[in-house]
Amino acid sequence: MVMIDVQNLRKDFIVSKKKKGLRGAFVDLIKPEKEIFHAVDDISFQLEKGEIVGYLGPNGAGKSTTVKIMCGILQPTSGSVMINGLSPAANRKEVVSKLGVVFGQRTQLFWDLRLGESFELLKRIYRIDDNLYQTNLKLMDDVLQINEIIDKPVRQLSLGQRMRGDLVASMLHSPEILFLDEPTIGLDVEAKYSIRKFIKEINQNFGTTVILTTHDLDDVEQLCSRIIIINHGKIIEDGPLEMLIDRIAPYRYLIVDFYKLPEEINHPEIEVMKKENTRVWLRFEKNKTSAAKLISDLSLRYQIRDLSVEETKIEDVVRQVYKS
Protein backbone atom coordinates (compact mmCIF):
# COMPACT_ATOMS: atom_id res chain seq x y z
CA MET A 1 0.00 0.00 0.00
CA VAL A 2 1.45 3.31 -1.07
CA MET A 3 1.54 5.67 1.90
CA ILE A 4 3.33 8.63 0.40
CA ASP A 5 3.34 9.44 -3.28
CA VAL A 6 5.57 12.27 -4.43
CA GLN A 7 5.37 13.20 -8.12
CA ASN A 8 7.58 15.70 -9.94
CA LEU A 9 7.84 17.84 -6.86
CA ARG A 10 9.45 21.26 -7.20
CA LYS A 11 9.99 24.08 -4.77
CA ASP A 12 11.57 27.34 -5.85
CA PHE A 13 12.69 30.07 -3.54
CA ILE A 14 13.38 33.58 -4.72
CA VAL A 15 16.71 34.77 -3.42
CA SER A 16 17.71 38.38 -3.80
CA LYS A 17 21.34 38.99 -4.63
CA LYS A 18 22.86 41.84 -2.67
CA LYS A 19 25.41 44.19 -4.09
CA LYS A 20 28.34 45.67 -2.20
CA GLY A 21 28.45 48.98 -0.37
CA LEU A 22 26.08 51.92 -0.07
CA ARG A 23 25.82 52.37 -3.80
CA GLY A 24 24.93 48.72 -4.10
CA ALA A 25 22.22 49.17 -1.51
CA PHE A 26 20.65 51.96 -3.56
CA VAL A 27 20.85 49.96 -6.77
CA ASP A 28 19.24 47.00 -4.99
CA LEU A 29 16.45 49.27 -3.81
CA ILE A 30 15.61 50.49 -7.30
CA LYS A 31 16.38 47.40 -9.30
CA PRO A 32 16.65 44.37 -7.05
CA GLU A 33 18.40 41.43 -8.61
CA LYS A 34 16.49 38.27 -7.94
CA GLU A 35 17.45 34.74 -8.55
CA ILE A 36 15.37 31.60 -8.48
CA PHE A 37 16.80 28.87 -6.34
CA HIS A 38 15.49 25.37 -6.99
CA ALA A 39 15.50 23.90 -3.49
CA VAL A 40 13.63 20.82 -4.67
CA ASP A 41 14.00 20.12 -8.35
CA ASP A 42 11.68 17.51 -9.83
CA ILE A 43 11.63 14.79 -7.22
CA SER A 44 9.46 11.67 -7.43
CA PHE A 45 9.26 8.67 -5.12
CA GLN A 46 6.78 6.43 -3.40
CA LEU A 47 6.89 5.05 0.10
CA GLU A 48 5.08 1.92 1.20
CA LYS A 49 3.34 1.51 4.50
CA GLY A 50 5.71 0.37 7.22
CA GLU A 51 8.95 1.40 5.51
CA ILE A 52 11.71 3.15 7.40
CA VAL A 53 13.39 5.38 4.90
CA GLY A 54 16.56 7.35 5.42
CA TYR A 55 16.47 10.62 3.56
CA LEU A 56 20.04 11.77 3.19
CA GLY A 57 21.92 14.59 1.60
CA PRO A 58 24.49 17.24 2.43
CA ASN A 59 23.44 20.48 4.15
CA GLY A 60 21.25 22.56 1.91
CA ALA A 61 20.41 19.67 -0.42
CA GLY A 62 16.66 20.13 -0.01
CA LYS A 63 15.90 17.45 2.59
CA SER A 64 14.06 19.61 5.09
CA THR A 65 12.22 21.42 2.31
CA THR A 66 10.86 18.11 0.98
CA VAL A 67 9.84 17.01 4.46
CA LYS A 68 8.15 20.34 5.10
CA ILE A 69 6.16 20.05 1.88
CA MET A 70 5.14 16.50 2.78
CA CYS A 71 3.77 17.60 6.13
CA GLY A 72 1.96 20.65 4.76
CA ILE A 73 4.21 23.39 6.13
CA LEU A 74 5.35 24.59 2.72
CA GLN A 75 3.39 24.77 -0.50
CA PRO A 76 5.07 23.16 -3.50
CA THR A 77 5.80 25.33 -6.56
CA SER A 78 4.62 22.46 -8.76
CA GLY A 79 4.16 18.72 -8.63
CA SER A 80 2.17 16.81 -6.08
CA VAL A 81 2.42 15.09 -2.74
CA MET A 82 -0.24 12.61 -1.70
CA ILE A 83 -0.33 11.27 1.82
CA ASN A 84 -2.58 8.24 1.93
CA GLY A 85 -4.37 9.59 -1.13
CA LEU A 86 -4.85 13.12 0.21
CA SER A 87 -2.95 16.30 -0.56
CA PRO A 88 -1.61 18.12 2.51
CA ALA A 89 -1.98 21.43 0.68
CA ALA A 90 -5.72 20.95 0.13
CA ASN A 91 -6.69 18.85 3.16
CA ARG A 92 -4.22 20.06 5.74
CA LYS A 93 -6.14 19.20 8.90
CA GLU A 94 -7.14 15.75 7.75
CA VAL A 95 -3.63 14.87 6.58
CA VAL A 96 -1.75 16.19 9.59
CA SER A 97 -3.98 14.33 12.05
CA LYS A 98 -2.28 11.17 10.74
CA LEU A 99 1.26 12.57 10.93
CA GLY A 100 3.79 12.87 13.67
CA VAL A 101 6.57 15.37 13.14
CA VAL A 102 9.80 15.98 15.04
CA PHE A 103 12.31 18.64 14.10
CA GLY A 104 15.47 17.82 16.00
CA GLN A 105 16.71 21.39 16.02
CA ARG A 106 13.50 22.75 17.42
CA THR A 107 11.12 21.65 20.10
CA GLN A 108 7.36 21.72 20.02
CA LEU A 109 7.18 21.53 23.80
CA PHE A 110 6.32 24.45 26.06
CA TRP A 111 9.55 25.71 27.50
CA ASP A 112 8.28 27.01 30.84
CA LEU A 113 5.87 24.24 31.76
CA ARG A 114 6.20 20.68 32.96
CA LEU A 115 6.51 18.25 30.09
CA GLY A 116 3.15 16.64 30.87
CA GLU A 117 1.31 19.89 30.15
CA SER A 118 2.44 19.82 26.53
CA PHE A 119 1.15 16.24 26.25
CA GLU A 120 -2.19 17.24 27.76
CA LEU A 121 -2.60 20.00 25.17
CA LEU A 122 -1.80 17.57 22.35
CA LYS A 123 -4.33 15.14 23.78
CA ARG A 124 -6.97 17.82 23.22
CA ILE A 125 -5.66 18.96 19.85
CA TYR A 126 -5.71 15.44 18.40
CA ARG A 127 -8.83 14.44 20.36
CA ILE A 128 -7.09 11.40 21.82
CA ASP A 129 -9.43 9.50 24.10
CA ASP A 130 -8.32 8.74 27.65
CA ASN A 131 -7.74 5.04 27.05
CA LEU A 132 -5.50 5.47 24.04
CA TYR A 133 -3.67 8.34 25.73
CA GLN A 134 -2.87 6.24 28.81
CA THR A 135 -1.93 3.18 26.72
CA ASN A 136 0.40 5.23 24.54
CA LEU A 137 2.03 6.98 27.49
CA LYS A 138 2.61 3.60 29.12
CA LEU A 139 4.18 2.26 25.93
CA MET A 140 6.43 5.29 25.63
CA ASP A 141 7.45 4.91 29.21
CA ASP A 142 8.61 1.36 28.56
CA VAL A 143 11.04 2.46 25.86
CA LEU A 144 11.83 6.07 26.63
CA GLN A 145 11.30 6.19 30.43
CA ILE A 146 9.14 9.21 29.98
CA ASN A 147 7.66 9.08 33.49
CA GLU A 148 11.06 10.03 34.92
CA ILE A 149 10.84 13.44 33.30
CA ILE A 150 7.15 14.09 32.78
CA ASP A 151 6.91 16.40 35.81
CA LYS A 152 10.01 18.45 35.04
CA PRO A 153 9.80 21.83 33.32
CA VAL A 154 10.98 21.47 29.73
CA ARG A 155 13.66 24.15 30.15
CA GLN A 156 15.36 21.98 32.79
CA LEU A 157 15.58 18.89 30.58
CA SER A 158 18.82 17.86 28.95
CA LEU A 159 18.92 17.75 25.16
CA GLY A 160 18.45 13.99 25.17
CA GLN A 161 15.54 14.14 27.60
CA ARG A 162 13.90 16.86 25.57
CA MET A 163 14.22 14.81 22.42
CA ARG A 164 12.56 11.92 24.22
CA GLY A 165 9.78 14.33 25.15
CA ASP A 166 9.44 15.51 21.55
CA LEU A 167 9.28 11.95 20.26
CA VAL A 168 6.53 11.06 22.71
CA ALA A 169 4.67 14.24 21.77
CA SER A 170 4.77 13.24 18.12
CA MET A 171 3.50 9.71 18.78
CA LEU A 172 0.70 10.30 21.30
CA HIS A 173 -2.01 10.20 18.64
CA SER A 174 -0.62 7.00 17.04
CA PRO A 175 0.17 8.60 13.68
CA GLU A 176 0.53 6.41 10.61
CA ILE A 177 3.54 8.36 9.39
CA LEU A 178 6.38 9.78 11.44
CA PHE A 179 8.70 12.45 10.05
CA LEU A 180 11.93 12.75 11.96
CA ASP A 181 14.24 15.58 10.96
CA GLU A 182 17.62 14.89 12.56
CA PRO A 183 16.27 13.27 15.72
CA THR A 184 19.68 12.28 17.07
CA ILE A 185 21.52 15.54 16.46
CA GLY A 186 23.79 16.44 19.34
CA LEU A 187 22.82 13.46 21.50
CA ASP A 188 25.06 11.17 23.51
CA VAL A 189 25.46 7.46 22.78
CA GLU A 190 22.93 6.35 25.35
CA ALA A 191 20.25 8.77 24.16
CA LYS A 192 20.86 7.81 20.54
CA TYR A 193 20.51 4.17 21.46
CA SER A 194 17.16 4.60 23.17
CA ILE A 195 15.81 6.74 20.36
CA ARG A 196 16.78 4.20 17.72
CA LYS A 197 15.21 1.47 19.79
CA PHE A 198 12.05 3.52 20.03
CA ILE A 199 11.87 4.05 16.27
CA LYS A 200 12.34 0.34 15.66
CA GLU A 201 9.67 -0.59 18.14
CA ILE A 202 6.96 1.70 16.92
CA ASN A 203 7.70 0.59 13.38
CA GLN A 204 7.34 -3.08 14.34
CA ASN A 205 4.40 -2.72 16.68
CA PHE A 206 2.27 -0.20 14.81
CA GLY A 207 3.58 -0.46 11.27
CA THR A 208 4.36 3.25 11.39
CA THR A 209 6.00 4.53 8.23
CA VAL A 210 9.10 6.51 9.21
CA ILE A 211 10.94 9.11 7.18
CA LEU A 212 14.22 9.96 8.79
CA THR A 213 16.57 12.72 7.73
CA THR A 214 19.91 12.56 9.42
CA HIS A 215 23.62 13.12 9.09
CA ASP A 216 24.34 10.27 11.47
CA LEU A 217 24.96 7.28 9.28
CA ASP A 218 24.77 4.90 12.21
CA ASP A 219 21.09 5.84 12.37
CA VAL A 220 20.73 4.83 8.76
CA GLU A 221 22.67 1.62 9.13
CA GLN A 222 20.69 0.48 12.14
CA LEU A 223 17.23 1.59 11.10
CA CYS A 224 16.66 2.13 7.43
CA SER A 225 15.66 -0.55 4.96
CA ARG A 226 15.89 1.97 2.16
CA ILE A 227 17.71 5.21 1.58
CA ILE A 228 17.03 8.12 -0.69
CA ILE A 229 19.94 10.47 -1.28
CA ILE A 230 19.33 13.93 -2.59
CA ASN A 231 21.71 16.65 -3.66
CA HIS A 232 21.08 20.03 -5.26
CA GLY A 233 17.36 19.28 -5.04
CA LYS A 234 17.52 16.10 -7.10
CA ILE A 235 17.38 12.45 -6.11
CA ILE A 236 20.70 10.85 -6.88
CA GLU A 237 20.23 7.46 -5.23
CA ASP A 238 17.21 5.48 -4.13
CA GLY A 239 17.30 1.89 -2.90
CA PRO A 240 18.34 -0.48 -0.13
CA LEU A 241 21.55 0.45 1.64
CA GLU A 242 23.32 -2.85 0.80
CA MET A 243 22.65 -2.38 -2.88
CA LEU A 244 24.18 1.06 -2.79
CA ILE A 245 27.26 -0.20 -0.99
CA ASP A 246 27.60 -3.13 -3.39
CA ARG A 247 27.42 -0.87 -6.36
CA ILE A 248 29.56 2.00 -5.19
CA ALA A 249 32.01 0.38 -2.85
CA PRO A 250 31.86 -3.42 -3.05
CA TYR A 251 34.97 -3.62 -0.92
CA ARG A 252 36.17 -4.95 2.37
CA TYR A 253 39.39 -4.16 4.13
CA LEU A 254 41.91 -6.59 5.52
CA ILE A 255 44.06 -4.95 8.14
CA VAL A 256 47.23 -6.90 8.68
CA ASP A 257 49.94 -6.47 11.29
CA PHE A 258 53.20 -8.02 10.11
CA TYR A 259 56.22 -8.84 12.23
CA LYS A 260 58.25 -7.19 9.55
CA LEU A 261 56.77 -4.97 6.92
CA PRO A 262 57.25 -6.64 3.52
CA GLU A 263 58.75 -4.59 0.69
CA GLU A 264 55.85 -5.28 -1.57
CA ILE A 265 52.65 -7.22 -1.31
CA ASN A 266 51.82 -8.77 -4.62
CA HIS A 267 48.48 -10.41 -4.98
CA PRO A 268 46.10 -10.04 -7.93
CA GLU A 269 43.05 -9.50 -5.74
CA ILE A 270 44.58 -7.06 -3.30
CA GLU A 271 45.15 -3.35 -3.40
CA VAL A 272 47.32 -1.68 -0.77
CA MET A 273 45.55 1.38 0.56
CA LYS A 274 47.68 2.57 3.46
CA LYS A 275 50.80 1.63 5.42
CA GLU A 276 51.57 2.57 8.99
CA ASN A 277 54.61 1.08 10.72
CA THR A 278 54.06 -2.64 10.41
CA ARG A 279 50.35 -2.33 9.74
CA VAL A 280 48.91 -2.42 6.23
CA TRP A 281 45.39 -1.77 4.98
CA LEU A 282 44.48 -4.00 2.07
CA ARG A 283 41.37 -3.61 -0.01
CA PHE A 284 39.63 -6.41 -1.88
CA GLU A 285 36.38 -6.83 -3.73
CA LYS A 286 34.07 -8.96 -1.68
CA ASN A 287 32.31 -10.75 -4.53
CA LYS A 288 35.59 -11.73 -6.23
CA THR A 289 37.35 -13.31 -3.32
CA SER A 290 36.94 -14.05 0.37
CA ALA A 291 38.85 -12.87 3.38
CA ALA A 292 39.63 -16.49 4.33
CA LYS A 293 41.36 -17.16 1.03
CA LEU A 294 43.42 -13.99 1.21
CA ILE A 295 44.47 -14.68 4.76
CA SER A 296 45.68 -18.14 3.87
CA ASP A 297 47.51 -16.79 0.79
CA LEU A 298 49.24 -14.11 2.81
CA SER A 299 50.14 -16.28 5.77
CA LEU A 300 51.94 -18.66 3.41
CA ARG A 301 54.22 -15.87 2.31
CA TYR A 302 54.55 -13.55 5.30
CA GLN A 303 54.79 -13.66 9.08
CA ILE A 304 51.49 -12.25 10.31
CA ARG A 305 51.13 -11.07 13.89
CA ASP A 306 47.52 -9.99 13.90
CA LEU A 307 44.69 -9.20 11.51
CA SER A 308 41.14 -7.99 11.27
CA VAL A 309 38.51 -7.55 8.56
CA GLU A 310 36.60 -4.34 8.16
CA GLU A 311 33.48 -3.55 6.15
CA THR A 312 33.30 -0.52 3.89
CA LYS A 313 32.44 2.49 5.92
CA ILE A 314 29.03 3.73 4.86
CA GLU A 315 30.41 7.19 5.47
CA ASP A 316 32.85 6.71 2.62
CA VAL A 317 30.10 5.45 0.36
CA VAL A 318 27.89 8.41 1.09
CA ARG A 319 30.75 10.84 0.70
CA GLN A 320 31.44 9.38 -2.70
CA VAL A 321 27.78 9.70 -3.69
CA TYR A 322 27.63 13.34 -2.53
CA LYS A 323 30.74 14.15 -4.54
CA SER A 324 29.56 12.65 -7.79
Next chain:
Amino acid sequence: MLKHVKHYISVGAYSLRMSFARQLEYPSFLICWVIGNPLNYMMGVWMIGVITQRFQALNGWTYPQIAFLYGISLLSHSLSVLLFIQTWGIERMVIRGSFDRFLVRPVGVFFQFCIDYINLIGFTDMIPGVIIFVYGSSVVNFEWTFFNTIKILLVLVGATLIRGATYTILGSVAFWTKSSRSLISMVHALFERTTYYPLSIYPTVIQVIFTFLLPFGFISFYPACEFLGQDSGFDFPLEFALWTPVVGVILEIIAVSIFNRGLKKYESAGS
Protein backbone atom coordinates in the same frame (compact mmCIF):
# COMPACT_ATOMS: atom_id res chain seq x y z
CA MET B 1 -20.49 21.52 13.89
CA LEU B 2 -21.14 21.19 17.61
CA LYS B 3 -18.33 18.63 17.81
CA HIS B 4 -16.09 21.09 16.02
CA VAL B 5 -16.93 23.89 18.46
CA LYS B 6 -16.38 21.60 21.44
CA HIS B 7 -12.98 20.61 20.07
CA TYR B 8 -11.91 24.23 19.71
CA ILE B 9 -13.24 25.12 23.15
CA SER B 10 -11.33 22.29 24.82
CA VAL B 11 -8.10 23.24 23.03
CA GLY B 12 -8.70 26.93 23.78
CA ALA B 13 -9.46 26.37 27.45
CA TYR B 14 -6.34 24.28 27.97
CA SER B 15 -4.16 26.78 26.11
CA LEU B 16 -5.57 29.52 28.30
CA ARG B 17 -4.61 27.55 31.40
CA MET B 18 -1.12 27.01 30.00
CA SER B 19 -0.73 30.68 29.10
CA PHE B 20 -1.53 31.67 32.66
CA ALA B 21 0.77 29.06 34.13
CA ARG B 22 3.60 30.15 31.82
CA GLN B 23 3.27 33.80 32.74
CA LEU B 24 2.97 33.15 36.44
CA GLU B 25 6.43 31.56 36.21
CA TYR B 26 7.78 35.11 35.91
CA PRO B 27 5.98 37.13 38.61
CA SER B 28 8.38 40.08 38.70
CA PHE B 29 7.69 40.71 35.03
CA LEU B 30 3.95 40.82 35.73
CA ILE B 31 4.35 43.12 38.70
CA CYS B 32 6.14 45.71 36.55
CA TRP B 33 3.19 45.80 34.19
CA VAL B 34 0.61 45.82 36.99
CA ILE B 35 2.18 49.04 38.26
CA GLY B 36 3.28 50.64 35.01
CA ASN B 37 0.31 50.16 32.73
CA PRO B 38 -2.51 51.56 34.93
CA LEU B 39 -0.25 54.47 35.84
CA ASN B 40 0.31 55.26 32.19
CA TYR B 41 -3.38 55.35 31.27
CA MET B 42 -4.55 57.13 34.42
CA MET B 43 -2.02 59.85 33.65
CA GLY B 44 -3.22 59.97 30.04
CA VAL B 45 -6.82 60.59 31.02
CA TRP B 46 -5.72 63.03 33.76
CA MET B 47 -3.92 65.09 31.09
CA ILE B 48 -7.11 65.35 29.06
CA GLY B 49 -8.90 66.41 32.26
CA VAL B 50 -6.39 69.20 32.85
CA ILE B 51 -6.63 70.39 29.26
CA THR B 52 -10.42 70.43 29.12
CA GLN B 53 -10.82 72.07 32.53
CA ARG B 54 -8.14 74.74 32.11
CA PHE B 55 -9.09 75.67 28.58
CA GLN B 56 -12.40 74.58 27.17
CA ALA B 57 -14.41 71.55 26.17
CA LEU B 58 -12.95 69.71 23.17
CA ASN B 59 -15.24 70.49 20.28
CA GLY B 60 -18.28 70.36 22.51
CA TRP B 61 -17.14 67.27 24.46
CA THR B 62 -16.93 67.68 28.23
CA TYR B 63 -14.32 65.91 30.30
CA PRO B 64 -16.66 63.16 31.64
CA GLN B 65 -17.85 62.49 28.09
CA ILE B 66 -14.27 62.10 26.93
CA ALA B 67 -13.59 59.82 29.89
CA PHE B 68 -16.55 57.69 28.75
CA LEU B 69 -15.08 57.50 25.23
CA TYR B 70 -11.59 56.87 26.59
CA GLY B 71 -12.98 54.09 28.77
CA ILE B 72 -14.59 52.24 25.84
CA SER B 73 -11.40 52.59 23.85
CA LEU B 74 -9.15 51.41 26.66
CA LEU B 75 -11.38 48.43 27.48
CA SER B 76 -11.32 47.30 23.85
CA HIS B 77 -7.57 47.87 23.82
CA SER B 78 -7.13 45.65 26.87
CA LEU B 79 -9.26 42.90 25.32
CA SER B 80 -7.27 43.07 22.09
CA VAL B 81 -4.01 42.84 24.06
CA LEU B 82 -5.42 39.81 25.87
CA LEU B 83 -6.51 37.97 22.74
CA PHE B 84 -4.49 39.27 19.80
CA ILE B 85 -1.07 40.19 21.14
CA GLN B 86 0.44 37.36 19.09
CA THR B 87 -0.42 39.20 15.87
CA TRP B 88 2.00 41.98 16.84
CA GLY B 89 4.84 39.51 16.42
CA ILE B 90 4.01 37.84 13.09
CA GLU B 91 7.24 39.27 11.67
CA ARG B 92 9.39 37.45 14.23
CA MET B 93 7.42 34.23 13.79
CA VAL B 94 7.84 34.35 10.01
CA ILE B 95 11.58 34.95 10.21
CA ARG B 96 12.14 32.23 12.79
CA GLY B 97 9.83 29.75 11.11
CA SER B 98 7.67 29.45 14.20
CA PHE B 99 4.48 28.66 12.30
CA ASP B 100 5.74 25.13 11.55
CA ARG B 101 4.40 23.85 14.85
CA PHE B 102 0.87 25.12 14.18
CA LEU B 103 0.83 23.95 10.59
CA VAL B 104 1.40 20.30 11.49
CA ARG B 105 -1.56 20.17 13.87
CA PRO B 106 -5.18 19.50 12.94
CA VAL B 107 -6.63 22.74 14.31
CA GLY B 108 -6.99 26.09 12.52
CA VAL B 109 -3.64 27.86 12.37
CA PHE B 110 -4.91 31.35 13.19
CA PHE B 111 -6.82 30.01 16.17
CA GLN B 112 -3.80 28.09 17.51
CA PHE B 113 -1.60 31.09 16.91
CA CYS B 114 -3.78 33.53 18.90
CA ILE B 115 -4.59 31.11 21.68
CA ASP B 116 -0.95 30.10 22.06
CA TYR B 117 -0.30 33.12 24.21
CA ILE B 118 -3.20 34.77 26.02
CA ASN B 119 -1.50 37.81 27.41
CA LEU B 120 -2.13 38.47 31.11
CA ILE B 121 -0.81 41.98 30.63
CA GLY B 122 -4.15 42.74 28.98
CA PHE B 123 -5.61 42.66 32.48
CA THR B 124 -3.29 45.45 33.59
CA ASP B 125 -4.80 47.63 30.86
CA MET B 126 -8.25 46.55 31.92
CA ILE B 127 -7.90 47.94 35.45
CA PRO B 128 -7.60 51.60 34.38
CA GLY B 129 -10.10 50.86 31.58
CA VAL B 130 -12.76 49.82 34.07
CA ILE B 131 -11.99 52.70 36.44
CA ILE B 132 -12.12 55.35 33.74
CA PHE B 133 -15.21 53.89 32.07
CA VAL B 134 -17.11 53.57 35.37
CA TYR B 135 -16.17 57.14 36.25
CA GLY B 136 -17.19 58.47 32.84
CA SER B 137 -20.44 56.56 32.62
CA SER B 138 -21.54 57.60 36.11
CA VAL B 139 -20.79 61.30 35.61
CA VAL B 140 -22.55 61.43 32.23
CA ASN B 141 -25.47 59.54 33.81
CA PHE B 142 -25.28 56.61 31.46
CA GLU B 143 -28.36 54.46 32.02
CA TRP B 144 -27.51 50.83 32.64
CA THR B 145 -30.68 49.43 31.13
CA PHE B 146 -30.74 45.90 29.76
CA PHE B 147 -30.47 47.09 26.15
CA ASN B 148 -27.73 49.58 26.88
CA THR B 149 -25.71 46.88 28.61
CA ILE B 150 -26.10 44.57 25.61
CA LYS B 151 -25.14 47.42 23.30
CA ILE B 152 -22.01 48.23 25.31
CA LEU B 153 -20.99 44.57 25.21
CA LEU B 154 -21.57 44.40 21.44
CA VAL B 155 -19.54 47.57 20.97
CA LEU B 156 -16.69 46.14 23.04
CA VAL B 157 -16.68 42.90 21.03
CA GLY B 158 -16.76 44.81 17.74
CA ALA B 159 -14.09 47.30 18.84
CA THR B 160 -11.82 44.46 20.00
CA LEU B 161 -12.26 42.73 16.65
CA ILE B 162 -11.52 45.94 14.72
CA ARG B 163 -8.27 46.34 16.64
CA GLY B 164 -7.33 42.66 16.40
CA ALA B 165 -8.13 42.49 12.69
CA THR B 166 -6.09 45.61 11.98
CA TYR B 167 -3.08 44.11 13.79
CA THR B 168 -3.59 40.83 11.92
CA ILE B 169 -3.78 42.47 8.50
CA LEU B 170 -0.71 44.64 9.09
CA GLY B 171 1.22 41.82 10.77
CA SER B 172 0.46 39.49 7.86
CA VAL B 173 2.36 41.82 5.53
CA ALA B 174 5.43 40.05 6.92
CA PHE B 175 4.47 36.89 5.00
CA TRP B 176 5.27 38.77 1.82
CA THR B 177 7.90 41.29 2.93
CA LYS B 178 9.42 39.60 6.03
CA SER B 179 8.88 42.83 7.92
CA SER B 180 5.79 44.31 9.57
CA ARG B 181 6.85 45.34 13.05
CA SER B 182 7.06 49.02 12.16
CA LEU B 183 3.52 48.94 10.74
CA ILE B 184 2.30 47.64 14.09
CA SER B 185 4.05 50.48 15.95
CA MET B 186 2.53 52.95 13.54
CA VAL B 187 -0.97 51.66 14.04
CA HIS B 188 -0.56 51.78 17.84
CA ALA B 189 0.02 55.52 17.50
CA LEU B 190 -2.95 55.90 15.14
CA PHE B 191 -5.22 54.03 17.54
CA GLU B 192 -4.20 56.43 20.30
CA ARG B 193 -4.88 59.55 18.27
CA THR B 194 -8.20 58.36 16.89
CA THR B 195 -9.87 56.49 19.73
CA TYR B 196 -8.98 58.38 22.92
CA TYR B 197 -10.25 61.72 21.59
CA PRO B 198 -13.42 62.63 19.70
CA LEU B 199 -12.74 62.15 16.00
CA SER B 200 -14.71 65.33 15.31
CA ILE B 201 -11.83 67.52 16.52
CA TYR B 202 -9.97 66.59 13.31
CA PRO B 203 -10.59 68.01 9.79
CA THR B 204 -13.27 66.29 7.70
CA VAL B 205 -10.77 64.49 5.47
CA ILE B 206 -9.26 62.77 8.51
CA GLN B 207 -12.73 61.84 9.71
CA VAL B 208 -13.52 60.30 6.34
CA ILE B 209 -10.29 58.30 6.34
CA PHE B 210 -10.88 56.92 9.81
CA THR B 211 -14.48 56.02 9.01
CA PHE B 212 -14.32 54.40 5.60
CA LEU B 213 -10.70 53.52 4.91
CA LEU B 214 -9.44 52.62 8.38
CA PRO B 215 -12.67 52.26 10.35
CA PHE B 216 -11.14 53.18 13.72
CA GLY B 217 -13.97 55.65 14.38
CA PHE B 218 -16.19 52.67 15.13
CA ILE B 219 -13.98 51.59 18.03
CA SER B 220 -15.08 54.34 20.42
CA PHE B 221 -16.07 57.59 18.73
CA TYR B 222 -19.28 56.64 16.91
CA PRO B 223 -20.65 54.44 19.68
CA ALA B 224 -19.87 57.16 22.24
CA CYS B 225 -21.62 59.76 20.04
CA GLU B 226 -24.74 57.69 20.10
CA PHE B 227 -24.73 56.92 23.79
CA LEU B 228 -24.01 60.55 24.65
CA GLY B 229 -26.16 62.19 21.97
CA GLN B 230 -23.19 63.98 20.42
CA ASP B 231 -23.00 64.96 16.77
CA SER B 232 -20.91 62.41 14.84
CA GLY B 233 -20.69 64.40 11.63
CA PHE B 234 -21.98 61.48 9.57
CA ASP B 235 -25.47 60.09 9.27
CA PHE B 236 -25.59 56.33 9.31
CA PRO B 237 -28.69 54.22 9.05
CA LEU B 238 -29.16 51.95 12.09
CA GLU B 239 -27.43 52.39 15.40
CA PHE B 240 -23.70 52.54 15.96
CA ALA B 241 -23.98 49.87 18.58
CA LEU B 242 -24.80 47.59 15.65
CA TRP B 243 -22.33 49.05 13.19
CA THR B 244 -19.31 48.48 15.42
CA PRO B 245 -19.73 44.67 15.69
CA VAL B 246 -20.66 44.45 12.00
CA VAL B 247 -17.53 46.34 10.98
CA GLY B 248 -15.53 44.25 13.46
CA VAL B 249 -16.74 40.92 12.12
CA ILE B 250 -16.28 41.91 8.48
CA LEU B 251 -12.79 43.20 9.17
CA GLU B 252 -11.91 40.03 11.10
CA ILE B 253 -13.08 37.82 8.23
CA ILE B 254 -10.92 39.83 5.83
CA ALA B 255 -7.99 39.66 8.26
CA VAL B 256 -8.14 35.88 8.67
CA SER B 257 -8.36 35.33 4.93
CA ILE B 258 -5.33 37.59 4.38
CA PHE B 259 -3.49 35.70 7.13
CA ASN B 260 -4.33 32.37 5.51
CA ARG B 261 -3.26 33.61 2.12
CA GLY B 262 -0.01 34.76 3.70
CA LEU B 263 0.54 31.30 5.18
CA LYS B 264 0.69 29.93 1.64
CA LYS B 265 3.66 32.23 1.08
CA TYR B 266 5.28 31.16 4.33
CA GLU B 267 8.78 29.84 3.76
CA SER B 268 9.60 28.43 7.19
CA ALA B 269 13.26 28.73 8.21
CA GLY B 270 16.24 26.59 7.41
CA SER B 271 17.10 23.79 9.80
